[in-house]
Amino acid sequence: MIDGFLALYIFMLAAFTGYEIIARVPVILHTPLMSGSNFVHGIVLVGAMIALGQAQTPFEMTIGFIGVLLGAGNAAGGYVVTERMLEMFKSSKPAAGKESK
Amino acid sequence: MVWLPILIKGCYFLAALLFILGLKRMSSPRTARGGIVWAGFGMLVAVLATFFLPDMHNLGLIVAAVLMGVGAAWWTGRRVAMTAMPQMVALYNGMGGGAAAAIGAVELIGYVRNMLLLHPAGIPDTSPLRPESWAVNALQPIPVVVPLSPIELSLGVLGALIGAVSFSGSLIAFSKLQGWLDKRFVFPAQRAVNLLLLAAAVVVGIMLASGHASLPLIAVFFALALLFGLMMTLPIGGADMPVVISLYNAFTGLAVAFEGFVLGNEAMIIAGTVVGAAGTLLTQLMAKAMNRSIGNVLFGSFGAAGGEAQAIDGAQKPIDAADAAVMMAYAERVVIVPGYGMAVAQAQHKVWEFAQLLIKRGVKVKFAIHPVAGRMPGHMNVLLAEAGVPYDLIADMDEINPEFPVTDVAMVIGANDVVNPLAKTDPASPIYGMPILDVGNAKHVIVVKRGKGTGFAGIENALFYADNARMLYGDGQAAAAELVNELKTLDA
Numbered sequence: 001m002i003d004g005f006l007a008l009y010i011f012m013l014a015a016f017t018g019y020e021i022i023a024r025v026p027v028i029l030h031t032p033l034m035s036g037s038n039f040v041h042g043i044v045l046v047g048a049m050i051a052l053g054q055a056q057t058p059f060e061m062t063i064g065f066i067g068v069l070l071g072a073g074n075a076a077g078g079y080v081v082t083e084r085m086l087e088m089f090k091s092s093k094p095a096a097g098k099e100s101k
Numbered sequence: 102m103v104w105l106p107i108l109i110k111g112c113y114f115l116a117a118l119l120f121i122l123g124l125k126r127m128s129s130p131r132t133a134r135g136g137i138v139w140a141g142f143g144m145l146v147a148v149l150a151t152f153f154l155p156d157m158h159n160l161g162l163i164v165a166a167v168l169m170g171v172g173a174a175w176w177t178g179r180r181v182a183m184t185a186m187p188q189m190v191a192l193y194n195g196m197g198g199g200a201a202a203a204i205g206a207v208e209l210i211g212y213v214r215n216m217l218l219l220h221p222a223g224i225p226d227t228s229p230l231r232p233e234s235w236a237v238n239a240l241q242p243i244p245v246v247v248p249l250s251p252i253e254l255s256l257g258v259l260g261a262l263i264g265a266v267s268f269s270g271s272l273i274a275f276s277k278l279q280g281w282l283d284k285r286f287v288f289p290a291q292r293a294v295n296l297l298l299l300a301a302a303v304v305v306g307i308m309l310a311s312g313h314a315s316l317p318l319i320a321v322f323f324a325l326a327l328l329f330g331l332m333m334t335l336p337i338g339g340a341d342m343p344v345v346i347s348l349y350n351a352f353t354g355l356a357v358a359f360e361g362f363v364l365g366n367e368a369m370i371i372a373g374t375v376v377g378a379a380g381t382l383l384t385q386l387m388a389k390a391m392n393r394s395i396g397n398v399l400f401g402s403f404g405a406a407g408g409e410a411q412a413i414d415g416a417q418k419p420i421d422a423a424d425a426a427v428m429m430a431y432a433e434r435v436v437i438v439p440g441y442g443m444a445v446a447q448a449q450h451k452v453w454e455f456a457q458l459l460i461k462r463g464v465k466v467k468f469a470i471h472p473v474a475g476r477m478p479g480h481m482n483v484l485l486a487e488a489g490v491p492y493d494l495i496a497d498m499d500e501i502n503p504e505f506p507v508t509d510v511a512m513v514i515g516a517n518d519v520v521n522p523l524a525k526t527d528p529a530s531p532i533y534g535m536p537i538l539d540v541g542n543a544k545h546v547i548v549v550k551r552g553k554g555t556g557f558a559g560i561e562n563a564l565f566y567a568d569n570a571r572m573l574y575g576d577g578q579a580a581a582a583e584l585v586n587e588l589k590t591l592d593a
Contacts, residue, residue: 018378053157067203072170074197080178
């Protein structure tokens with residue numbers, strides 16, 4: 001249980017953080033970033049796990065199960081796709097290739 | 102076991118921190134690769150910690166669902182071609198929205214169950230808003246779970262609405278990009294119908310949130326929300342999909358944040374809000390690159406602008422690969438403009454091979470990328486990077502446009518709307534006002550194109566009829582391979 005105003009503060013600060021992270025990003029990284037943020041909201045998996053963990057009737061369990069299934073897909077798929085995209089930036093610029101790890 | 106709750110909270114804190122740092126690292130090309138690993142570690146920590154939360158039941162089911170979901174997504178994500186990345190992002194994003202909606206559904210159903218437990222005779226209208234009234238009937242059993250507060254209930258319903266819209270909308274976006282749904286779906290008074298659907302979903306949502314929850318009403322609510330996402334996305338053309346996917350990405354983030362509040366999970370609130378804000382900004386940047394507003398993308402019926410389109414004089418003049426190769430082999434400066442057609446044809450490797458042969462002959466070659474070329478901003482950069490094209494050969498629109506007048510040959514491969522001069526000259530054109538690459542200013546233009554048809558936006562392209570333009574018909578990869586061969590025979 002979170003205090004309403006405390007949550008409001010979290011909302012506000014997190015929103016600014018998200019805004020600041022994306023501002024001034026080169027176009028070349030827009031797609032990987034969209035994919036990366038797609039992965040980050042895969043945290044919904046945790047929420048779906050909690051929902052399924054608290055489910056009591058078979059109906060709730062079914063929906064919770066679907067939720068966890070979808071959430072796990074979001075997290076895993078988001079990670080793999082982002083990782084594959086970023087992997088290609090590895091050797092594009094030979095000069096910077098060594099220092100970026 | 103006093104330390105366990107603190108440890109779990111600590112794990113969620115670490116996860117939130119790693120998400121933010123990971124995203125920050127992803128916003129610079131040099132550190133981008135590490136960024137996803139950091140965020141991935143955060144996710145792992147958060148998921149593992151969740152298993153140790155108190156009062157977690159159905160652990161077997163949870164493990165099974167996690168394994169199945171991860172397995173399926175990991176397998177498809179590994180297998181899919183780089184060119185299909187935009188629709189995969191749409192698909193996984195839709196899954197996240199669906200998961201958020203499912204959380205909302207479970208919470209709502211649990212809420213109904215708890216209320217029935219408290220008031221077996223029926224739910225009084227006023228009680229949910231006055232929690233003290235719940236304890237009035239002392240004879241009733243005290244519920245195991247504390248019922249949701251009105252604020253939690255409202256945000257839960259809102260999150261479920263946004264998540265469900267993002268779910269069905271993203272699935273439509275996925276189908277469109279995958280080519281399963283290639284027709285735009287338009288009917289009269291569509292906007293009014295969609296607005297009505299949304300209004301109905303909101304009204305039912307308010308009823309749920311104000312304590313009138315019942316199972317049939319919950320079902321109606323989700324049906325309306327899903328249908329709205331479907332109907333809202335169907336009329337949007339493929340050219341606008343990048344903006345739409347980005348918008349749904351932000352939607353899912355918000356939905357996750359709201360459901361996180363309901364579940365009292367700070368990591369979800371922070372990660373969801375960060376993505377919601379970042380996604381909104383990203384959506385705005387994309388819409389701006391197309392010189393359109395988000396509202397215009399969502400509600401303006403693209404490709405159906407009023408007024409007579411300008412008639413285009415002349416004919417498309419074909420050229421064969423041999424002539425095209427010679428033309429470029431003896432040019433001083435060549436600019437290659439890739440578009441979605443190159444992605445579809447998987448031609449990026451052949452195109453780069455061709456460019457390398459030209460460079461070996463002393464031709465100055467550059468790649469010009471329009472901000473919205475392809476189906477996502479940066480889509481072409483990713484593909485060219487995959488093929489091994491170095492950064493310094495890739496120019497963006499502002500950088501390359503002044504160079505076209507001194508360019509001998511501009512080769513357009515699979516791009517259409519982003520080089521259409523009608524965007525500058527024809528106010529009746531649906532893409533009017535969109536900044537374009539001025540390839541027409543080059544001395545010669547070679548357009549590699551599959552056929553004479555129009556582009557994704559369904560608009561005639563005046564460039565193809567220009568005096569200095571020649572058409573090289575054929576699939577992008579085949580055409581590039583032919584060009585490579587012609588160039589090699591030239592050297593032999």
